[in-house]
Amino acid sequence: MMLAVIVLTGCGDKEVSYTDTGMAAIESLDYTGALEAFDSAEEAGENMRLILRGRGMVYMAQLRYDEAIDAFTQALNLSTGVPESLDYDLNYYLAAAYYKAGRLEDAHGVYDAILTLKSGEYNAHYLRGIVSLEMGDYESALEDFRKAISLNDGDCDMIIDVYQILAAQGYKEAGRDIISECIASHSDISDYDYGRFEYYLGNFDSAKTYLENADKGDSAQITLFLGRTYEALGDYNYAISLYNTYLDKNHNAPNIYNQMGLCQMKMERYAEALSSFQAGMNTEDKSIMQTLKYNEIVAYEYMREFRTAANLMKDYIALYPDDAAALREYEFLKTR
Template sequence: MCLLGGCKGKELTDYEKGMENLEKQNYKEALENFREAVSDGEDAAKAWRGIGISWSGQGAFDKAEEAFLTALDFTEKSEKNLRTDLSLYLVDAQYHQKEYQACIKTCDEILDEKKEKNGYFLRGSAYLHLDEYKKAEKDFSKVISGSKEYEDYLDIYRIYQECDLNADGAEYLELALEMKAKSPEDFYNRGRVYYYLSEFEKAEKELKTAWEKEYAPAAVYLGKVYVEANEPEKAKDMYQKCLKQDELKAEAYNGLAYCSMEQEDYEKALEYIQKGLEVKDREVNQALLFNEIVVYERSRDFASAKEKMQQYLAQYPADAAAVKENYFLQTR
């Protein structure tokens, strides 16, 4: 019973506040929460884990690596699940810094303890970047062994794509197509597979089926298919439909910006980018901000492009493509 003073819910700990901020992708706020949690003597391993994830979310993978190593120091050998979890985050941080040998070593330690699919995937990815193709193939074969997840095949393809080995990666996409679609999401994923294979008519057919079965994300990829097929009006129509779905708005504005950019309507493209940024979808913001730079560059406003690039690199220092683009802008 609540008397006089009224009822108050239990105040969240700093760690709990940090987890809430992580869920909202408020990485800077989460970082402060987890630092406070460490100072207050809360569970050190979990608090340092939170610090590492917060740094990763901001693209500061060197600091993330230090945090995950610190977190591991606070664990007991008996805490196998926590240690595996931390080690997988550590590998991801090492991978993003192109520390491929360290990545392989950490994966070896993970796989000695547990035959973890993500461990094989990350080790295979590191091997591929080191041109150790047979070892990469062996690890990737373990990832897809018995897998009915289209995402596993798509993830492997994207690593081959990163290494400019699209043709080799396409073999995994062909394997994915051997699975039969049973759900709207399956048709969506098959559409994505055909999209990456540049088989746009087949991609359109699968994605339309997913869309007709009310799987909303299919509209985004239909837009991409129409862009590749040089049908900008159809693409814009699909992106306009995406605007009716809150969770797709940012991607829709990004797609509309791209269409406008291709049609050399740079003012309209910037307008769409601003609308997209106002949605505050952190997962799409990076693409929007990068495309903003491209718009200024294409419209030959190199001063604005340079300024936006500096802001972008401060936010996403690990983006190799942007670093290359920045070199181009600095020589203008």
């Protein structure tokens, strides 16, 4: 049986629960260790709902969606009957498991149930909109997206997410309409957000102007979008100079390293792109590690180092088995 972790603090020793140990293992992608920790948590009599939640998260990561659905459902069945934050959290996970399993109607039904209890849950409207769109119900999806944006006070990140979702499903003009509606109804949009909107609307010269005038408080994101804008205008060299200038002072910026690598790929400077992706992987921020690992493999492939690419892809699939595109690419690499 796994031993609970002891954390030394200034005020004495603090025992970390097996459940916490399991959740930490999930974060480090150690799914076997996580399940062992949750088994130990059950033996120790820890909160069963949290244990089942953790197991469900592991099963999701392992593509064992039916088992994930069972785990989340069992956890919900242990509810007191009075909805609390954990119940909503579990329902969101259950809906996600249904969605991943291709059970769109069941996922839709869970979001219906959430919104019956809390009609102001903008995230449930947003996610139900995604499901409706995949079910072919464009009008209902658009209604949910607009409701989510309204409830979330016109959040610019959500508006851009909605645009990208609609564009990916062939409704780019509808996405642009939503951006335009936001611009028309809000007078307090920052130069940064205005620049992002103009970028997605395809108005790159205007986007460049707004982004160059933006408050540099969030300079990483501004640099990212300004660089992308220059790339869209065909000025790759200036985009690279922007990324390098930022990285000279801020090394912990994996998104900037990744975008610089993508720009270098467009310029067919594959060895430099590889170095950029690997530099991003070596930062403290691991939030886009999956993207960087995949792009590293693509760089090796363009450098015609197929054996290295295939070996890395094998490791990648072990970590991220739900990446269907990567699985197809691996089959190709094995033949090279």
